[in-house]
Amino acid sequence: MTDPIADYLTRLRNAIRANHRVVEIPASKLKKEITKLLYNKGYIQSYKFEEQGPQGVIKIALKYHPVTKQPAIVHLERVSKPGLRKYTKSNALPRVLNGLGIAVISTSKGLITDKEAKELNVGGEVICYVY
Structure with missing residues (x-):
């Protein structure tokens, strides 16, 4: 993989389009910081860092509007x-x-x-x- 940040964003984008509640992404320091920033700004519902294998995994719970089911992240x-x-x-x-x-x-x-x-x-x- 040549661009892990593009992969991170693509996994989020695909999970949102498929209306998934949770997405798992391979972890890195930069991805963890981006996840914390998205959580602090209210774009995701919650996140959890799990030590799994040599790299670890980020589990992100995506945020949707309760009535209209529109995702918090549009783009x-x-x-x-x-x-x-x-x-x-x-x-x-x-x-x-x-x-x-x-x-x-x-x-x-x-x-x-x-x-x-x-x-x-x-x-x-x-x-x-x-x-």
Whole structure:
């Protein structure tokens, strides 16, 4: 596998389209941080890290609207790819859906959203867009 983050996002996207409640994803430090960020911003219901084999597994409970059954995550888009990395300065951070979505940014302060990066005045690699 050449791009584990793209695989992570694709597994989430496929599980949402199939209306699954739980999705299992092979774990890594970056995937764990993205999962924590999605949970803190309210895009997923819960998560659990399990030590299974050499790598471990992330179990993510997806979030849906109780009445309309619409998923909380409508769109996941990988921005920075292994073949073409996308970096941005603090004054040129992207706004996703005019501020309604989040951009996950890898900075020297760790993995944070575009709004937090703007407050901290740091730039970095734009990992993905979520809304």
